[in-house]
Amino acid sequence: MIPQPAAVPPSANSDAGPVPAPDGSSSSPSSSSSSLRLNCGYGTDRGLRREMNEDSFIASDPVFAVADGMGGHEAGEIASGICVRTLARIPQLASGKRDATAGVVQEHLLMADEAIREATGARAGTTLSGVVVVEQMGAPYWLVLNIGDSRTYRLSHGQLSQVSVDHSEVQELVDAGQISQAQAAVHPRRHVVTRALGTGDEIEADYWLLPIEEGDRILVCSDGLNGELDDEHISNILRSHADPQAAVDELIQAALRSGGRDNVTCIVLDATDVSDDDGAARTAPRSAAAAEDEDTLPRTDALELAPNGELASEDGTVEGQAIEDQAVEGQAVAGQGKDANDGRQ
Numbered sequence: 001m002i003p004q005p006a007a008v009p010p011s012a013n014s015d016a017g018p019v020p021a022p023d024g025s026s027s028s029p030s031s032s033s034s035s036l037r038l039n040c041g042y043g044t045d046r047g048l049r050r051e052m053n054e055d056s057f058i059a060s061d062p063v064f065a066v067a068d069g070m071g072g073h074e075a076g077e078i079a080s081g082i083c084v085r086t087l088a089r090i091p092q093l094a095s096g097k098r099d100a101t102a103g104v105v106q107e108h109l110l111m112a113d114e115a116i117r118e119a120t121g122a123r124a125g126t127t128l129s130g131v132v133v134v135e136q137m138g139a140p141y142w143l144v145l146n147i148g149d150s151r152t153y154r155l156s157h158g159q160l161s162q163v164s165v166d167h168s169e170v171q172e173l174v175d176a177g178q179i180s181q182a183q184a185a186v187h188p189r190r191h192v193v194t195r196a197l198g199t200g201d202e203i204e205a206d207y208w209l210l211p212i213e214e215g216d217r218i219l220v221c222s223d224g225l226n227g228e229l230d231d232e233h234i235s236n237i238l239r240s241h242a243d244p245q246a247a248v249d250e251l252i253q254a255a256l257r258s259g260g261r262d263n264v265t266c267i268v269l270d271a272t273d274v275s276d277d278d279g280a281a282r283t284a285p286r287s288a289a290a291a292e293d294e295d296t297l298p299r300t301d302a303l304e305l306a307p308n309g310e311l312a313s314e315d316g317t318v319e320g321q322a323i324e325d326q327a328v329e330g331q332a333v334a335g336q337g338k339d340a341n342d343g344r345q
Contacts, residue, residue: 034098035273036140036212038133040064041245042267045252047224048260055222055265056080058087058130062098065130066265068150068222070196075124079116079198083126086112090132098135102207105132105145109197109205116198125199129164130220131269133212140212140274147205148193151226153234154210155217160235163208167195185230216271217244221251224264228255244268 038061046053054069054076067083069076086108092100109128116125127148134143144152146164154163169192173179195202217238226234229251237254241247248266255264 034135034138034140035275036133036135036271037273039244039270039272040267041243041248042265043245043248043252044265045256045260045263047263048256050263052077053263054080055224055263056084056126057220057265057267058084059267059269060088060093062092062100062133063087063090063130064133064218064220064267064269065128065145066150066220066222066267068127068148068224068263068265069124070126070193070199071120071124075120076126078119079124079126082115082119083109083112083128083197086115092132098133098140100132100134100143102143102145105143105207106205109147109203113197113203120198122199125196127167127193127196127222128205130267131218134209138275140271142208142210142212142216142218144208144210145205147195147197147203150222151220153219153221153231155219155235155238156213156215158239160231160238162231163210165206166193167202167206168193212271212274214272214274216274218267218269218271219251220267220269222263222265224260224262225251225255225266227262228258228260228264238268244270 040059040061042057042059044053044055044057054071055066056069056077057066058064065084065087067080069078069080071079087105090100090104090108092098092104127150129146129148129150129152130144131152132143132145134141142154142163144163146152147167149166149168150164151162151166152164154161195204197203219234219238229237233254234251237250238247241250245268247268251266251268252264
């Protein structure tokens with residue numbers, strides 16, 4: 001499988017970063033005070049039952065994210081494409097710095113939401129999940145972001161954990177103890193999301209700040225992957241392939257073998273040469289609100305956004321913390337609805 005991402009041109013005021021290797025992987029050494037090195041693989045496939053690929057992604061140090069469009073026909077592809085192109089305009093991609101904050105990211109998500117509404121008449125939307133690599137006092141962190149039911153996983157010390165929390169009706173039922181995770185996987189309302197960009201009122205993302213540890217592996221995926229493979233299967237594949245591109249290729253192929261009922265997109269990101277820092281702290285996310293070929297569907301609920309762009313709790317206070325970080329060079333590569341195997345009949 002050869003991924004075919006579309007390139008996001010670098011900003012006019014930035015030098016072009018290194019281009020990905022032909023196999024889709026990329027290695028990115030840091031030019032900042034951190035010695036962190038990143039190695040990335042990525043791929044996308046329309047699946048076996050969909051006529052179009054409505055997924056888009058960006059794998060551009062320091063931003064690695066997957067957007068899953070909703071709306072059908074070309075509308076979902078437009079929404080997810082606008083989302084990743086807006087993320088590609090985050091100043092840190094042009095400046096070569098790893099000093100983004102949740103506020104900076106949220107500001108661009110609001111821009112993406114407005115652009116999607118204008119382009120589609122609020123008839124389409126997109127989910128988004130991923131990580132932004134940031135540094136504080138020379139120590140690197142994963143700034144995980146999520147809106148909707150695309151997912152971000154972390155494989156650390158041999159254990160896979162889902163960092164993001166789905167914004168979906170079935171997740172609310174799981175949180176309330178009304179159904180189990182196994183029941184959620186087959187629930188008839190499993191495709192209904194409670195937050196999305198471009199449609200409805202619920203457009204705030206959740207954010208987590210996690211210290212990057214040596215050997216960390218991040219998986220970002222659309223629900224076309226976890227809808228076909230359970231976490232144990234995903235974990236086995238991630239632990240069986242040292243090369244991130246090989247892991248991506250096998251994950252997509254496994255999803256296709258399991259039915260391929262939806263578009264499937266994956267980014268696998270490895271961290272090495274991580275400098276030691278035991279003083280790192282974690283931020284907690286704000287909690288989520290208490291048919292095989294179905295599309296993901298939006299549901300609306302309103303939340304408050306603090307004036308400075310940070311997330312606000314129900315009592316109006318700002319949650320999370322700003323991150324003061326250092327710099328590194330990067331590259332911009334995004335995939336927008338391109339098939340990894342366009343020749344398949």
